[in-house]
Amino acid sequence: MATSLDSLSLVRAKVDARDAALTEVLSGYTSIIGYAFSVSNAAATSSDPLVERVMRTMVAMRRAGELLYQEDALLTGATTAGRFGSGEYLQLVQIVGALRFQIPSAGSTLPAPDQARFKSMLSGPAFAALRSAEDQIIGKGRTGGPVGISREVWSATATLAAGQLFAFLADGYDHAVTFAKQARDRILLRFGVSGLLGLLAILVSLAIAVRIGGSIVRRLSLLRTAAIELARQRLPELVRRLRAGERIDVDGGALRLRLGDDEIAEVGAALTDVHLSAVESAAGEAAVRYDMNKALVNIARRNQALLDRQIEALGPVDGADARAYQLAVRMRRHAEHLVILAGSARSRRGLGASSLADILARVAGETEHAERITIGPIVAAEIPEYAVTDLAHLTGELLENAITFSAPDTPVRLSARGEADGIVLEIEDRGIGMSPAAVEETNRRLAQPREFDPADSARLGLFVVAILAAQHGIGVTLGPADGGGIRAVMTLPAALAVPEATSTGRSDASRLVGMAVRPGHRPRHAPAAPDRVR
Numbered sequence: 315m316a317t318s319l320d321s322l323s324l325v326r327a328k329v330d331a332r333d334a335a336l337t338e339v340l341s342g343y344t345s346i347i348g349y350a351f352s353v354s355n356a357a358a359t360s361s362d363p364l365v366e367r368v369m370r371t372m373v374a375m376r377r378a379g380e381l382l383y384q385e386d387a388l389l390t391g392a393t394t395a396g397r398f399g400s401g402e403y404l405q406l407v408q409i410v411g412a413l414r415f416q417i418p419s420a421g422s423t424l425p426a427p428d429q430a431r432f433k434s435m436l437s438g439p440a441f442a443a444l445r446s447a448e449d450q451i452i453g454k455g456r457t458g459g460p461v462g463i464s465r466e467v468w469s470a471t472a473t474l475a476a477g478q479l480f481a482f483l484a485d486g487y488d489h490a491v492t493f494a495k496q497a498r499d500r501i502l503l504r505f506g507v508s509g510l511l512g513l514l515a516i517l518v519s520l521a522i523a524v525r526i527g528g529s530i531v532r533r534l535s536l537l538r539t540a541a542i543e544l545a546r547q548r549l550p551e552l553v554r555r556l557r558a559g560e561r562i563d564v565d566g567g568a569l570r571l572r573l574g575d576d577e578i579a580e581v582g583a584a585l586t587d588v589h590l591s592a593v594e595s596a597a598g599e600a601a602v603r604y605d606m607n608k609a610l611v612n613i614a615r616r617n618q619a620l621l622d623r624q625i626e627a628l629g630p631v632d633g634a635d636a637r638a639y640q641l642a643v644r645m646r647r648h649a650e651h652l653v654i655l656a657g658s659a660r661s662r663r664g665l666g667a668s669s670l671a672d673i674l675a676r677v678a679g680e681t682e683h684a685e686r687i688t689i690g691p692i693v694a695a696e697i698p699e700y701a702v703t704d705l706a707h708l709t710g711e712l713l714e715n716a717i718t719f720s721a722p723d724t725p726v727r728l729s730a731r732g733e734a735d736g737i738v739l740e741i742e743d744r745g746i747g748m749s750p751a752a753v754e755e756t757n758r759r760l761a762q763p764r765e766f767d768p769a770d771s772a773r774l775g776l777f778v779v780a781i782l783a784a785q786h787g788i789g790v791t792l793g794p795a796d797g798g799g800i801r802a803v804m805t806l807p808a809a810l811a812v813p814e815a816t817s818t819g820r821s822d823a824s825r826l827v828g829m830a831v832r833p834g835h836r837p838r839h840a841p842a843a844p845d846r847v848r
Contacts, residue, residue, distance in 0.1 A: 315349035322346060336391040337401050340384060347380055362497035367423060372483060374420040379479050381413040386472040389451070393465035403457045410448050417479075435478055444475040533578050537585065544589055553596045643680040647710055654778050668702045670695045670737070670811060674728060677710045683717050690729030695737055695811040701786055705806075708782045708790075711775045712741050712802045720745030720799060737811040739804040742795045753792050753800075760790045786810055 325342040328334035351373065358369035388406055392398050398406075421432035435441065447463060454462035671692040678687045697705055709728075716726045724744040731738050748756070756776060763780035783790045789805035 315346070315353050318346045318349045336388065336399055337405060340387055340405075343387075344380075344384060351377055351380075360497070362500075365497050368425075371420065371423045374416070374423075375479070375483055378413065378416040378420050379476065379483060381409055381416060382472070382476050382479065385409045385413060385448075386468075386476065389461065389463075389468050389472070390465065392461045393463065393468055397460050398455060398457055400457070403455055403459075406455075407452060410452065414445075432482060435482055438478070440471075440474040440478050443471050447471045530578065533582075537578060537582055540582070541585060544585065548589070549592055549596075552593055556596050556599075637682070640680055640682045640684065643710075644682060644714070647707055650707060654781055666699050667696050668699075670697055670730060673697060673702060673706050674709060674730065674739075677706050677713065678728060681710060681713050681717065683722070686717060686722070686724070686726055687713065688725045688727045690727055692730045693732040693737055693813075695730075695732070695813055697811060701810055704782045704786060705788075705810075708779055708788070708804070709739070709741075711779050712790075712804070715775060716741050716743035716745065716800070716802065719743065724799075732813070735805070736808045737806040739806065741802040741804075743799040744795065744797055745799040747794060747799050748792070753794070757791050760792070 321342065325334070325339060329339055354373045354376070355370070358366060358373055360366040360369065385406065388402060388409065392402055392406075417436065421429055421436075424432055447468060451462050451468075454460070671694070674689065674692060678684055678689060681687065713726065713728065720726065720743040727740070727742045729740050731740075759776065760780045760783065763777065763784050779790055782788070783804070787807045787810065789803075791803050793801050793803065795801040
């Protein structure tokens with residue numbers, strides 16, 4: 315309807331310009347009004363049958379009144395012109411036929427009292443005069459011929475009939491409004507009662523829900539707090555204490571939750587069972603770990619004792635016997651791995667403080683393929699007795715890695731220099747190297763040693779290096795060498811390496827620690843080294 319209203323200005327513009335036929339103007343207005351009737355029909359829908367019937371009857375009668383207005387508009391134009399234009403007579407015949415059918419039909423659905431009044435109106439003098447005038451016009455008229463009635467007579471006749479029809483329609487609309495108000499009151503009363511009962515039901519349900527929900531929320535909050543505490547505090551702390559060798563009262567430390575006797579309580583009981591099972595499993599694992607560590611340490615110490623005797627039996631070696639000596643020393647170091655992993659004290663100690671140069675020379679000479687090792691400048695410093703064996707172990711492990719992962723015809727360089735915060739010891743090879751990601755991951759593990767994972771046994775040596783370095787405050791990092799390969803850098807803190815110029819005297823026995831290999835199998839020294847060993 316809104317869209318069709320936009321065309322009204324076009325119709326009016328043609329009329330103002332005297333460029334529109336009567337039938338064209340009539341059809342333009344009729345089309346717009348037809349859309350309006352469609353909207354009225356849709357708006358007449360009601361949940362009350364009586365209201366809907368009255369409203370639809372009023373719309374039908376209003377349609378009949380629209381036919382009367384169309385007839386009046388057509389004949390007003392024709393009487394003004396004095397004759398019927400093209401198609402106007404035929405259109406008048408159609409309108410009169412439709413009008414005489416629709417007006418009685420529209421009133422047939424009225425309530426009985428209104429229907430009687432409507433019939434009385436149709437049989438009255440106004441509509442009788444209207445029908446007489448229509449018969450006269452149709453009987454005498456023809457297309458292009460005179461109308462047969464004056465404009466004044468027709469206007470008086472049509473105005474009287476239309477006035478009575480629309481007065482009846484106004485009264486009918488008033489009745490429809492009255493019926494609608496009564497239906498509205500019934501609906502409001504029904505909704506009010508239903509709403510009040512619904513509100514009471516909601517309030518009761520809300521009170522019950524708050525009471526039950528509050529209880530559930532409180533218990534779920536306790537359960538959540540207990541679960542978080544168990545996962546983030548209790549279990550990690552118990553596992554840490556068990557792995558540290560403490561004895562734990564499993565039942566005494568069990569999680570105790572009192573949550574009633576419903577499903578939430580069952581979840582709490584299950585959480586308690588999980589806690590007990592986890593603690594028992596951790597305790598069992600700790601016991602197995604402790605027993606396994608004892609067994610490994612026992613085996614390692616036995617192997618160490620046998621290897622020490624073997625090394626002692628080999629004595630000073632030359633030629634082919636040097637390889638047997640080097641393999642025995644390497645086996646002893648591997649046996650010490652087990653002792654270090656188990657967290658036990660090492661049984662092998664030095665014979666007092668020792669020179670850093672003696673320690674590095676001895677370790678280099680005890681390494682397989684020692685002839686590939688080139689010893690560069692070594693700063694004069696003394697290592698205290700408690701760190702001699704561990705420093706030798708750490709250095710030997712890094713040297714072995716450098717030799718293993720480099721070509722047989724390439725040298726491995728070992729040097730040590732003094733700096734402001736300690737001594738920097740470097741081991742550099744010309745091997746296959748490592749990717750930047752692997753170097754970063756290895757340095758992270760060396761800086762922050764964690765518990766050993768048996769599944770990562772391929773990195774056992776580096777794990778032992780990380781433990782020993784952490785115990786003595788030694789920094790160990792890997793990086794790329796200038797000519798390819800890897801450079802391992804150990805930074806000994808100042809407390810661990812005392813410059814020999816200010817250190818106390820060493821016993822003769824400590825000087826012998828670095829002389830385990832005969833000259834034929836000592837490492838090569840760079841020209842800058844203070845002592846040459848061929």
